[in-house]
Amino acid sequence: MTLRRRLAAVLLSVVLGPLLLGAVAVGVTATRLAEERATERLGAAATVVSTAVNTVCQRARSAAEALAAGIARGERPAAAAGLVATRGLAETARVENTVGTALGVAGDLSVPVAQWGDCTRGTPPTNVGRSVIAAEVALHRADGSPAGRARAAFTVTADDLDALVSIPGVEVTTVLGALPGVDSSRKTETDVRSATLRMRVLEPVAGRPVRTVLRTPAPDTSALYGALSVVVLTAAGAALVAANLLAKALTKPLAEVAAAAQLVAEGDLAARAPVRVLDEVGQLAATFNRMTRSMQAYVAALTAGRDQLRGTLALLGDTMSSTNDVDRILEVVLESVVATTAAESGIVLLTDGSTLVGRRALGRPHDVRIVIGEGLLGGVATTGEARHGRENCRTFIAVPIVGPPHPPAIPDGRLLGVLALYDRLGGDDFDDGDLLTVRSFAGQVAVALENALLHRPPPWRMPRLVTEWSSCG
Known part of the structure; x- marks a missing residue:
């Protein structure tokens, strides 16, 4: 391999080495940041969902307390439940005795009570079409013994949650029952990752009795790595051209000195190396030129001495013979x-x-x-x-x-x-x-x-x- 190619290879490695390391660092950093942003989106959505469902539970509890207060004032259960529903304090109001028999009911009764979710105990709803969550307040007689309970309920759909959350890039879904392949035992939140999706499952807890799934697309780094590849290839091409040009510029004075040395080796003592710049190579060329001038002078002196010796030997021969x-x-x-x-x-x-x-x-x-x-x-x-x-x-x-x-x-x-x-x-x-x-x-x-x-x-x-x-x- 010639000096020019070795020098070009060194210059190229000096440029491409940091460039490749930088590209890898950028790709890794960008991927990590994208993952962090996806995690942050899911965390923000989980906070908003928990707040929204908790707000519904608080409204239901307030309505149940209002219903219990009406019963305590002596209102009839049916009238008290109708008053709560009429005022819009709850979608459904229900007064039960201690064995669960309804004493007064008002509002939407399309979902059976057995399928309601319980905000107090964190029991999730079991209805397939609509998720009803309710809060209850215990009723007592004058002597303090249990008399039953007042319950107020609201319907929460996935559309309601999605409208409440409104986190860009996050899809909110309510799920009945456990999710296949998701181990949610003793966990309130479970993260699931795949090649195309990042998902967080919010398990039912007190104050949030709805199993909710939050989905966001996995970070797509293909475009990033494609752009990095284009940048690296473009930079590599430019670096290759620049390295060749620079290597040629650096080795050209050395090549000129080598060519002049070849001419001198072939007997042309008048050959000179051009001195373009007084750097190290320029000093080498100047020293080479001084050396060739000295060689010329030395050869001229040898030639003159040889001629003189020939003349002397001729004179000596003539003298000795005569x-x-x-x-x-x-x-x-x-x-x-x-x-x-x-x-x-x-x-x-x-x-x-x-x-x-x-x-x-x-x-x-x-x-x-x-x-x-x-x-x-x-x-x-x-x-x-x-x-x-x-x-x-x-x-x-x-x-x-x-x-x-x-x-x-x-x-x-x-x-x-x-x-x-x-x-x-x-x-x-x-x-x-x-x-x-x-x-x-x-x-x-x-x-x-x-x-x-x-x-x-x-x-x-x-x-x-x-x-x-x-x-x-």
């Missing part, structure tokens, strides 16, 4: 190797028995003599191993000059001298590349000396004896 003058050959070699390695000075020392004798020098005196085995150059002559580094505060490089082998007399070659360079320009140390270069020149010197010595012996001069340059000045 003359047997050892001093001239050493002079050309020393000048060439000093220029090639950017050294400040150098010297060629040739062997003379047990000593090294300075033959040619550049930038320092050449009339020196060093005992083989002593000091830096004497140690190089003894071991035959080239060295480079720092000695006595100066950078140096020293390579033995060894003639070609002449088996069987000289199987490993013989030591002819030492080529040494000092103080590289810029203060840098000589490196392994410089060591290889100086070894190459030392080999050329060895061949030239062998050729020259075949024609005439070396006219050595005996300079003063020194061990090494040791000052740091």
Whole structure:
């Protein structure tokens, strides 16, 4: 997967993660609120129904008390009942003796007394068509003994309750007998839930002797979740487009730097990465451009050095082929190797028995003599191993000059001298590349000396004896 796609995926997850969590939270919260509102509607309707039925029971009790008061004043039962019904204090008035025999009745008698509901005891009505609820007051004789009871009743239908309740979204129904599947034992209110309906059953109690069912539709969250789905999908599409655009904008500078690096890898050192903004990627592009410019300068310097080395080797070859003058050959070699390695000075020392004798020098005196085995150059002559580094505060490089082998007399070659360079320009140390270069020149010197010595012996001069340059000045 490319960086652009990974970045787009990360940006998309950053956007969609909170969005999905928010949608789920909204859906759950909205569902819970809808359930709470349905429960609140049922609770409000239950309160209104209880109040309405209780009000009817209170009216019936007041009418029964008025009927009992008339009997107590000496009115005849039939006249007292007719007076209560005529005044509209109750739909039905009835006076009974202690065994339940009617002494006076007035009003609507279409529902038998046995089917009436009793507000006092909470007994529900049993009539199928009309629910009659009544209240009664006990009658007493002058001596206080029971004389019977005065009863007043009202008819309560579902339409009456629905008109009294008038709670939007709530249907009110009176029910005779128990409801199938509803366990209402020892409960005054029972809640029933289904996929499409929320229902509350109000059981008959004193002051509310009617079994009433309240129904309200279950919260319909399909529209809500559909809207949330549309919002999430729309937001996901927009987030996908935005994430791709943003990822493209963020990765385009990196792609440009990568393209420029590919061109450089293919050899085009003139390739540059555009620097659009000085952010982290812009700084990377600017650093890459500086690196390529440095590489160009370095390659140009290498090319110039290569050309110079070729010219030097050509000059050295011409000199060696045209003359047997050892001093001239050493002079050309020393000048060439000093220029090639950017050294400040150098010297060629040739062997003379047990000593090294300075033959040619550049930038320092050449009339020196060093005992083989002593000091830096004497140690190089003894071991035959080239060295480079720092000695006595100066950078140096020293390579033995060894003639070609002449088996069987000289199987490993013989030591002819030492080529040494000092103080590289810029203060840098000589490196392994410089060591290889100086070894190459030392080999050329060895061949030239062998050729020259075949024609005439070396006219050595005996300079003063020194061990090494040791000052740091």
